[in-house]
């Protein structure tokens with residue numbers, strides 16, 4: 001070992017590890033602990049409705065489940081008795097679990113294009129007589145009496161454009177007041193391009209939730 005390397009080693013032993021490295025590893029540890037407790041909390045709630053749902057995501061990355069706390073913070077104060085709730089792209093049905101958990105006993109629709117996923121969700125929730133799972137393209141299957149439509153980034157921009165167009169048609173036909181709750185709102189331009197939609201962007205920032213994903217509450221008043 002040359003002399004300079006020896007000096008560096010001695011300096012490192014005296015000074016201890018780089019404080020930057022310590023801070024980075026404790027931040028990483030905190031982050032992993034938060035992820036672990038979020039997964040455990042979500043799994044425990046899933047169990048009350050049959051079985052844990054996280055594995056669905058590992059089988060198909062397009063079918064990720066939202067986080068219960070994040071959902072709660074988006075729904076509290078925004079749902080009323082008499083609403084007809086629609087999860088657009090319901091996947092394994094965690095959003096439906098959350099609505100049931102909040103005591104909602106009105107009509108709930110889950111729309112899912114993946115046949116096997118839709119069948120599994122329908123089977124799991126078969127005893128909930130207010131829940132209907134419709135298999136197929138959500139835009140084609142949108143219930144015209146829906147008042148709250150939830151989306152967790154299910155579509156690309158093109159499909160979102162079809163969705164926003166269909167929502168306007170439903171509003172014209174039925175005249176209901178409609179709220180769209182859009183978690184991880186990647187495609188807002190179809191709504192921005194029509195002044196009939198009012199958009200409020202929100203970020204649920206609860207400790208221990210996913211990431212406080214960017215979300216939007218989009219409303220369409222009766223007078224369109």
Ligand SMILES: C[S@@+](CC[C@H](N)C(=O)[O-])C[C@H]1O[C@@H](n2cnc3c(N)ncnc32)[C@H](O)[C@@H]1O
Nearest residue numbers: 063064065066089090091112113137138152154
């Ligand atoms: C990110 S997952 C969200 C699952 C659930 N809503 C939640 O928040 O836990 C999106 C789901 O939308 C479904 N999906 C994508 N395009 C669809 C379409 N055109 N019609 C119906 N479902 C669709 C996917 O198969 C997937 O299950």
